[in-house]
Amino acid sequence: MVAAREHVLLPVAADETCGPVIADVPLPEAEATTLASVLSALADPVRLRLLSVVAAQGEVCSCHLEEPLGRSQPTISHHTRVLAEAGLIAGDRRGKWTWWSIVPDRLDAVRAALGALSLTEDRLAR
Numbered sequence: 168m169v170a171a172r173e174h175v176l177l178p179v180a181a182d183e184t185c186g187p188v189i190a191d192v193p194l195p196e197a198e199a200t201t202l203a204s205v206l207s208a209l210a211d212p213v214r215l216r217l218l219s220v221v222a223a224q225g226e227v228c229s230c231h232l233e234e235p236l237g238r239s240q241p242t243i244s245h246h247t248r249v250l251a252e253a254g255l256i257a258g259d260r261r262g263k264w265t266w267w268s269i270v271p272d273r274l275d276a277v278r279a280a281l282g283a284l285s286l287t288e289d290r291l292a293r
Contacts, residue, residue, distance in 0.1 A: 193283060194280070194283070198280065202277065202280050204253060205253045205254070205273070205277055206277075207253075208249050208250055208252070208253035208255060209253075209255070211246070211249075213236060213238060213242070213246050214246050214250055216235075217232060217236060217243070217246050217247065217250065218250060218256065218269075220232065220235055221256055221267050221268065221269055222269050225268065226266050226268045227267050227268075228261075228264050228265070228266050228267075229243055229244065229247060229265050229266075229267065232247075247265070247267055253273075254270055254273040255269070255270055255273050255274065256268065256269060256270060257269075257270050
C-alpha cells in the first residue's frame, strides 16, 4: 500500500537567475518507487483489460478470462500473477481455479497518488 504522504525538504541555495528555490518534493522517493511498480504492472494492454473485466464483474474465475481476452490460460496466469504481485487483485483458490477480485484499497492509493500529481500540475499551470 502506498504510504501516507510526507514532504521532503531539500537544502538548496537560492538563485535569483533561476527562480524560486524548490524546497518541497510532493512525491517522496519510497512512494514513487511503490507507485512505479504498480504503474509498471498496469503498463500492458492485456493487464489493463483484465483489470477492467475483474472490476466490472466484481469477481471472476480464471477459467472465464481466456475468451474475452483472447489469450491462453498460461498467459492469463502470467498476467494475473503480475497484477496480484502489484497488489491490484487478490485471488481465492477454489478447487482447480482461482477467483480474482479487485483490491479496493490499492486502487484508491493509486488514484490518490495520481490525484496528488494532478493537483501539483494544476498548481504549476497557474
